[in-house]
Amino acid sequence: MSTTRTSGKKALVIGGGIAGPVMALALRRAGIEAEVFEAYETSAEGIGGTFMIAPNGLGALAVVGLEAEVGRIGQPVGPMVIEDGKGGVLVEFAGLPDLPRGRLMRRAEMYEVLQRRLRETGLEVRHGKRLVGAEETADGITAHFADGTSATGDLLIGTDGTGSTVRTLIDPAAPAARYTGLLGVGGYSPYRLPGRAGRGETVHFANGARAFFGYWGLADGSGTAWFSNIPQPEQLSYEQVRAVSPEDWLRRCRELHADDLPAREVLRVADAGTVETFPRLEIMPSVPHWHRGRMVLVGDSVHAPSNSSGQGVSLAVESAVELARCLRDLPDHTEAFAAYEAMRRPRVEKIAADAERTNNQKASGPVGRMVFRLVAPIMMRTFMSPEKMLRPVHGYRIDWERRVAPVTPVRRAGRAA
Structure with a gap:
């Protein structure tokens, strides 16, 4: 270098x-x-x-x-799997091979x-x-x-x-x-996912019935890392968040994801001692x-x-x-x-x-999440393919050796050159 x-x-x-x-x-x-x-x-x-x-x-x-x-x-992050909240796969992003x-x-x-x-x-x-x-x-x-x-x-x-x-x-x-309207809660669960997920080869995101859930198996096979984005209209301060015990935050996540799979099973045995909350999703x-x-x-x-x-x-x-x-x-x-x-x-x-x-x-609430589950497969087959979505973002590379040129001033209309 x-x-x-x-x-x-x-x-x-x-x-x-x-x-x-x-x-x-x-x-x-x-x-x-x-x-x-x-x-x-x-x-x-x-x-x-x-x-x-x-x-x-x-x-x-x-x-x-x-x-x-x-x-x-x-x-390492393997394929990203978008699910319907019932364990069904809507689409899988395998990443870009190069x-x-x-x-x-x-x-x-x-x-x-x-x-x-x-x-x-x-x-x-x-x-x-x-x-x-x-x-x-x-x-x-x-x-x-x-x-x-x-x-x-x-x-x-x-x-x-x-x-x-x-x-x-x-x-x-x-x-x-600006506050996003979402509060983050996450932690660890000894629940072992089946197949690729349990080996830490995939990362999963699911729009559940009441909240968004993300999870992935740990690479050593010991359990599952998870997070939930909870709709929270008014932003809470750190003091307000700390006033609620980790056990109560976990209880709230369990209630929100009671109808979601595999979130329900992951959270059922989750360790409250590992629960962290993030009120400043901005x-x-x-x-x-x-x-x-x-x-x-x-x-x-x-x-x-x-x-x-x-x-x-x-x-x-x-x-x-x-x-x-x-x-x-x-x-x-x-x-x-x-x-x-x-x-x-x-x-x-x-x-x-x-x-x-x-x-x-x-x-967006239950109706919005239901609509997303219906249209997501069509979107992913058309204008939201992995190549179209990921290449412009993940493919960006900095050429350190290339010289930077000054910005050419924009000529304003009606002014002399």
Whole structure:
């Protein structure tokens, strides 16, 4: 993996979750110094649920030398099976044979890989640094933190999630993340699925009678991982969610899926001690301003699709690597930010819009779910074939060696050339 010589620039990366460390590693490869600042006082080892890294995300991670390490954690994603909630198969997505298989993993596993690579690379995450303001000058930008300290660099990059402070500094009127109307509950069950599913070779999604259910067998054959997207019109706070015991959340899932198979059997023996709840299933509306001056946004801070897309992490790491390319090739940061936005906005907003339609269908009620079960097989045989649906998303690859050109300004009608 070739590395560009140091440019002399320094970037302040705000947010130490997933996108922030990838951003710092990509900048290092582009020859730009990076420093990562995390609001929380401690690291996030062991925290977080399960997500998927899709083939396009694995391709982006390969650019920063992480493909092999990430490929050793979690388990590969086999064919995705869409079911009718009664155990019947509506359609099966076998994936694209020329692409690597995505991987299901715990967020904590991915976080550990990233933190280890940062240490090996000599990059440090500074904890307890909650951003409260930023001050620009002609020569740089200074970030101010709640603990009274500050840091100065040439650029400030917001990888600080859907509640981004950097987004509000760029544009105080920027939209906030929007609740999807769904609450996530998930956990582990010792129930062993039959056949391929029990060997962890397939991932299943079912639109049940009252809620959406997803499940897959663990690769070691020990049981089943599961989740339910529960329609919840009013978003609950973390405090409200924690006030309900794991046993009660599991009881609610059992009630919602009492008529669904195999959800009913999976949940019947599920372990309440493994139940996790996720009240902040959110989506970012279109953000008018991705950058201003020396500040720019990356990942969930600017383009968080809903969890229905299976693309949140993959799009975030793609954007981190693409921004690093733009900063490498376009010395003027204004030009680099413009090229980055032009490169990324159409792709991420298309994926987010598609996922929002899926969310609407999940929360549509019994009639809507029944209609979906009727029309899904026809849709999959026509305009929603795996090739048409997956190729544009999963087939995206970043050509690190290709030079980035400045964006050509759009000529406005009625103005002289």
